[in-house]
Amino acid sequence: xxxxxxxxxxxxxxxxxxxxxxxxxxxxxxxxxxxxxxxxxxxxxxxxxxxxxxxxxxxxxxxxxxxxxxxxxxxxxxxxxxxxxxxxxxxxxxxxxxxxxxxxxxxxxxxxxxxxxxxxxxxxxxxxxxxxxxxxxxxxxxxxxxxxxxxxxxxxxxxxxxxxxxxxxxxxxxxxxxxxxxxxxxxxxxxxxxxxxxxxxxxxxxxxxxxxxxxxxx
Numbered sequence: 001x002x003x004x005x006x007x008x009x010x011x012x013x014x015x016x017x018x019x020x021x022x023x024x025x026x027x028x029x030x031x032x033x034x035x036x037x038x039x040x041x042x043x044x045x046x047x048x049x050x051x052x053x054x055x056x057x058x059x060x061x062x063x064x065x066x067x068x069x070x071x072x073x074x075x076x077x078x079x080x081x082x083x084x085x086x087x088x089x090x091x092x093x094x095x096x097x098x099x100x101x102x103x104x105x106x107x108x109x110x111x112x113x114x115x116x117x118x119x120x121x122x123x124x125x126x127x128x129x130x131x132x133x134x135x136x137x138x139x140x141x142x143x144x145x146x147x148x149x150x151x152x153x154x155x156x157x158x159x160x161x162x163x164x165x166x167x168x169x170x171x172x173x174x175x176x177x178x179x180x181x182x183x184x185x186x187x188x189x190x191x192x193x194x195x196x197x198x199x200x201x202x203x204x205x206x207x208x209x210x211x212x213x214x215x216x217x218x
Contacts, residue, residue, distance in 0.1 A: 007187040018174030033099025040104030062101035091163035110141035154203040
């Protein structure tokens with residue numbers, strides 16, 4: 001074990017900057033993923049095949065391929081088609097598209113968990129389909145999907161470490177640079193691990209808390 005307290009303490013400010021970048025990537029990506037995921041989920045449950053099939057194919061392709069490969073295609077393959085994206089933009093694009101597929105499935109499960117009678121009741125009150133979704137179905141579905149959404153945020157926070165392969169200086173890459181700079185492996189990576197734990201443990205606890213509250217509410 002080559003732990004050195006001086007290296008560990010000296011590296012903390014750098015790791016903090018990396019952690020801020022990790023949080024920034026995660027918040028932006030999941031926010032975009034929630035918007036796209038909601039659209040995808042509505043397309044997935046649509047009765048119109050031209051909406052349902054492309055959305056289903058999108059979800060299958062994204063969920064069936066590694067996130068790392070998606071990031072590499074966006075950053076290294078798209079330039080051959082004339083689309084050059086900076087590393088951070090490519091990372092956010094890849095993470096957002098990946099998150100959208102998973103969030104879309106979370107939304108779909110939440111929407112389909114609402115009793116069909118509520119849609120029928122809303123329609124009988126004179127609401128059209130979109131009004132019923134907006135005022136009756138989605139608010140209830142959103143409440144039910146809060147725990148899995150919190151889990152998705154924690155998962156994406158860890159997955160964002162793959163942005164380091166595109167040379168984005170997030171938490172993991174900062175740790176790797178410290179390893180090379182200080183010629184010490186254990187201390188920087190111990191700091192990286194602690195930063196990840198500090199960020200993810202509260203989220204998993206929050207998810208468990210929300211889940212218990214919802215069960216009591218039911």
